[in-house]
Amino acid sequence: MKISASYLSIKDNIEENIKRLDNSKIDYIHVDVMDGMFVPNKTLNFSIIKNILSNHTKDLDIHLMVNDVYSYIDKYAKLNPEFITFHYEVVDDPYLVIDYIKSYGIKAGISIKPNTDISVLDDLLDYVDLILVMSVEPGKGGQKFLEQTYDKLKYLKDKKKCYHYVVEVDGGVNDTNIKNLKCDIAVVGSFITNYDNYDEQIEKLK
Numbered sequence: 001m002k003i004s005a006s007y008l009s010i011k012d013n014i015e016e017n018i019k020r021l022d023n024s025k026i027d028y029i030h031v032d033v034m035d036g037m038f039v040p041n042k043t044l045n046f047s048i049i050k051n052i053l054s055n056h057t058k059d060l061d062i063h064l065m066v067n068d069v070y071s072y073i074d075k076y077a078k079l080n081p082e083f084i085t086f087h088y089e090v091v092d093d094p095y096l097v098i099d100y101i102k103s104y105g106i107k108a109g110i111s112i113k114p115n116t117d118i119s120v121l122d123d124l125l126d127y128v129d130l131i132l133v134m135s136v137e138p139g140k141g142g143q144k145f146l147e148q149t150y151d152k153l154k155y156l157k158d159k160k161k162c163y164h165y166v167v168e169v170d171g172g173v174n175d176t177n178i179k180n181l182k183c184d185i186a187v188v189g190s191f192i193t194n195y196d197n198y199d200e201q202i203e204k205l206k
C-alpha cells in the first residue's frame with residue numbers, strides 16, 4: 001500500500017512543512033483543492049501552491065473538491081501530477097471530465113462522498129484510473145474514520161478483478177485502521193503532520 005500525505009491539517013510554516021513531507025518516506029503528496037462552495041473551506045490560491053510545489057520530488061495526487069471542475073483542471077494540470085480526481089456529485093457528465101483530464105496526459109480519478117452509494121460508479125469503472133473513497137466528509141482534516149467505508153472497499157475489490165483502476169481512501173486513516181484497508185493508496189494527513197517526526201509516523205503506517 002502506498003501513502004499519499006495530505007498537508008490539509010498543517011496550519012503553520014506550510015511551505016517548510018510541505019518540503020519536509022516531500023523529503024519524507026511518503027509516496028505521493030496529496031493536494032486538497034477546495035473552492036469554498038462544494039465544501040465550506042477554501043484552500044490556498046493556486047499561484048501560492050504552484051510556488052510551494054515548484055521543486056517537488058514526490059508525485060502529486062490532486063483532489064478537486066470544487067464546483068467549477070474544468071477551470072481547476074486547467075490550473076492544476078500545470079503541476080504535472082500523476083492523478084487529478086474530481087467529485088462525482090458535481091458533474092453532469094463524468095465521462096467528459098475523465099476524457100478532459102486524460103487529454104493532459106494525466107490519470108483521471110473520481111471520488112464520492114460518504115453518503116453517495118458506491119454503485120453509482122459501476123458504469124465508470126472501465127474508464128477511470130483511480131477511485132477515491134472518502135472515509136470522512138470532504139473539506140476538513142482531522143475527522144474520525146467512518147466504518148461504512150469498509151463495505152465500499154470490499155465492493156470495489158470484488159469489482160476490480162475485471163478492471164484496472166487503483167483504489168484510494170481518504171480521511172481519518174491511522175496506524176490502527178490502515179491494517180484493515182483493502183486499498184492501493186491511503187491518504188493520511190493529521191496522523192503524520194500533527195507530529196514533529198514525520199518519518200516516524202510514516203513507519204508506523206507501513
